[in-house]
Amino acid sequence: MLSIPKLHDDASNWSDYEPRVQRALGAKGLWMHVQGKATAPKAYAIINGTPVLSDGKTPATEEQIEARETRIMEYEKREYLAQHILLSTTSS
Numbered sequence: 001m002l003s004i005p006k007l008h009d010d011a012s013n014w015s016d017y018e019p020r021v022q023r024a025l026g027a028k029g030l031w032m033h034v035q036g037k038a039t040a041p042k043a044y045a046i047i048n049g050t051p052v053l054s055d056g057k058t059p060a061t062e063e064q065i066e067a068r069e070t071r072i073m074e075y076e077k078r079e080y081l082a083q084h085i086l087l088s089t090t091s092s
Contacts, residue, residue, distance in 0.1 A: 003020070004017070004020050004021050004024050004085070004089045005017055005020065005089070006089050006090070006091075007089060007090045007091070008091075009091050017089070021085070021086070021089060024085065025082060025085060028081070028085075029078065030078055030081060030082040030085070033078055033079050033082040034082050034086065038075065038078070038079070040072075040075050041068060041071040041072050041075055042072075043068065043069075043072065044060045044064075044065065044068060051065055
């Protein structure tokens with residue numbers, strides 16, 4: 001992990017904190033999550049109890065379902081990691 005100074009309560013070290021936290025989160029591929037620009041993958045729609053592709057008709061294969069679930073879990077892990085880094089470098 002890159003070194004990120006803790007942001008002072010009065011934000012007096014903002015000019016040092018901001019570029020470092022941006023670089024650290026960017027290096028981990030998390031900066032888009034902080035900016036709210038990361039797109040969350042969505043689970044497949046369920047039609048008659050069957051997950052279907054975006055056409056609403058074609059059943060998703062087991063591999064497609066597993067891949068989508070993995071993408072969703074990875075996205076959520078990255079969201080939580082970005083939050084953790086920010087919370088651990090700021091005052092509560």
